[in-house]
Amino acid sequence: MRIFIATLGTETNTFASFPTGIEDFYDCFWNEGDIASAMPSPWSGPGQTWLKRAEAEGWEVVQSLFAFANPAGPTTRPAYESMRDRILGDLKAAGPVDAVLMFLHGAMIADGYDDCEADLVMRMRAIVGSEVRIGLELDLHAHIDDVLVEAADIIVFYKTYPHIDHNERAHEVFDLMQRTLAGEIAPEMALFDCRSIGLFPTTMEGPMPGFCAEMEAAEGKGGVLSLSLNHGFPWADLPQAGVKMLAVVDGDAALAESVAADFGRRFYAIRNEATLPFTPFDEAIAEAKTVGSMPLVIADTADQIGSGAPGDTTYVLRAFIEAGIRNAAVVPLWDPLAVKICFQVGLGARLKLRIGGKYEPHSGPALDAEAEVLHLAADSWQGHIGDEKIRIGDVAVVRVEGIEVLLTSLRTNLYSLDLMSRHGIIYETKQVVSIKNLYKQKDLFAPISRKQLFVATPGTSNPDWKALPFERLQRPIWPLDDDPLGLDQV
Missing domain, CATH: 3.40.50.2300 (Response regulator)
Structure with missing residues (x-):
């Protein structure tokens, strides 16, 4: 053959x-x-x-x-x-x-x-x-x-x-x-x-x-x-x-x-x-203020690259800062320019850094903040299944208002907990971890988190189907329409 x-x-x-x-x-x-x-x-x-x-x-x-x-x-x-x-x-x-x-x-x-x-x-x-x-x-x-x-x-x-x-x-x-x-x-x-x-x-x-x-x-x-x-x-x-x-x-x-x-x-x-249930953004931030024996995991669903979003919004990071949440991590956030700047200033440097909010209208505003460079890794990767690896480019971890932010030069989801552990983030000790994922992390975090919330954050991949500006989608279709096949009462 x-x-x-x-x-x-x-x-x-x-x-x-x-x-x-x-x-x-x-x-x-x-x-x-x-x-x-x-x-x-x-x-x-x-x-x-x-x-x-x-x-x-x-x-x-x-x-x-x-x-x-x-x-x-x-x-x-x-x-x-x-x-x-x-x-x-x-x-x-x-x-x-x-x-x-x-x-x-x-x-x-x-x-x-x-x-x-x-x-x-x-x-x-x-x-x-x-x-x-x-x-x-x-x-x-x-x-x-x-x-x-x-x-x-x-x-x-x-x-x-x-x-x-x-x-x-x-x-x-x-x-x-x-x-x-x-x-x-x-x-x-x-x-x-x-x-x-x-x-x-x-x-x-x-x-x-x-x-x-x-x-x-x-x-x-x-x-x-x-x-x-x-x-x-x-x-x-x-x-x-x-x-x-x-x-x-x-x-x-x-x-x-x-x-x-x-x-x-x-x-x-x-x-x-x-169908996957989603938590309103405000409710998730309110729950993130609570402290437990293990981290709360917030999935920033509308800005995860697995559904076509850029992965560079700062809505969750900004909300953490405004809510006074400090012992937290935000991973991964795509910002090649910020990563480049961090490599230029070097490990341990403190600088004013503009983070995220760069790639498209849905990216929203950038966050300007005082940042400390905690970790740098060139041409890095994360694990997947077995011996599989995912390239993530250059990585910089910065601390902003007590929050550790993992920046990458290539767009990526979190596929493995080693995305954090290989780059110096001790996630087990955090009050809350926000990840730009939708669902693939659920089994990874199940043993080490007190709860996981799938949050309807602002962004390109809004999970509120009725709010999306569909024009060509064939109707009727659920959940935009209640029972398109007419089988619910059969």
């Missing part, structure tokens, strides 16, 4: 005013045709998994571009088209292949392209023809409709949010493709539109863990090959946005539609209990 593998992705927030350019892919993850050499990361994992599996089978592997950028606004047209055309050119140059395996995000939008994944895969299909199999792994915060389903043969989404199963899902895609190429199965796919938007963590107390277990229990039985709940990406103003249930079954299109509808309706029934 001969297969072609590549990666291309980013998650696009259409409410973010700053674009995603080619440099953002270079900064996050970029590998040209040698995925085995890449540092283990969430973006290298699927390609590395497929390469190892294929080589173990004695298959020939043609590698192309592997590129990912952190979430932000729409990708520039030149950036997208150059990467797309690089992959398509490599596919043409490869000659005949038996299969194509692609790791894509599923929520990538570019100037002139509402659905980059569908555009790319349809063009790939035109090159390889109808007999070559195309398998895709997608993030569960994706947009999908029948265009992509018809262009591909196998689609598998992450099952977990927080995302910890990217390599596991890569194995699943490979397994299904291997069985398809061997003639053991003939995948048929179908979607069910759940007419919902929101955030539905799979580890949160409530019905989602059980729903995920039901999906996994159904796989491998009665012709069902794979089930995926695509949660959708709620900060995208697109007609196809929203939650979709995908069923992949063996050789029976009617069964695929029936199973997708069954599980889609099951999710619809639990959607309200499954």
